[in-house]
Amino acid sequence: MANRxxxxxxxxxxxxxxxVPADKWKDFARKLQMQEVKIGRIEVEENGMVKECCMKVLHQWRMKNGRKATPEVLRKALDDAELGDIAEIIKEEPEVRMPVQETSGNSSGAHPPTTQYSQPSSGDSKRSYTGLQPEAMDCEDYDDSLLDL
Incomplete structure (x- = not known):
């Protein structure tokens, strides 16, 4: 098995x-909350080719659900469709946060240094946000305005 x-x-x-076996892909799609009309349309568009039908179901599920398209939800759908052995393919992975830029506080020292993080999103683009460095977090230095970033 390759993750491509x-x-x-x-x-x-x-x-x-x-x-996913040929006799289970539609039930799996239903467990992902796909409507019967869409399931039928996918079957026609993909000429009943099971692997292609499953790929389209999975991609549409991810697009529809965005951040709610999680490994946990996918594993549950597989389990509910009696495909628990396939659910074992999915591993729980921690959220990845990569430091990309560190900035120091202002010259008066009123604000501690912050680090800008890049976080993968469900699409191809990356989101970034700024957060306090753990060692810089001091109750006296806490700034509520950082919550609005």
Whole structure:
């Protein structure tokens, strides 16, 4: 099984689609809350090719649910469709936060240094936010305005 170098939840899609049996893909789609009309449309568009149908179901599920398209939800849908053995493909991974830029506080020392983090999102773009460095967090230096970033 290969993850094909993809990011986030979609890195599991190919392996899952390869394993779902022909008589279970529609039930799996239903467990992902896909409507019957969409399931039928996918079957027609993909000429009934199970792996392609599963790939399309998974991609549409991810697009529809965004951040709610989690490994936990996907594992539950597989378990509910009696595909628990396939659910084992999905591993729980910690959220990745990579420091990309550190900035110091202003010259008066009123604000502690902060680090800018990059966090992968469900799409291809990256989101970034600024947060206090753990060692710089002091109750006296806490600034509520950072919560609005």
């Amino acid at each position: 170098g993809q990011q986030g939840i979609s890195k599991y899609f190919y392996d899952i689609a390869e394993e």
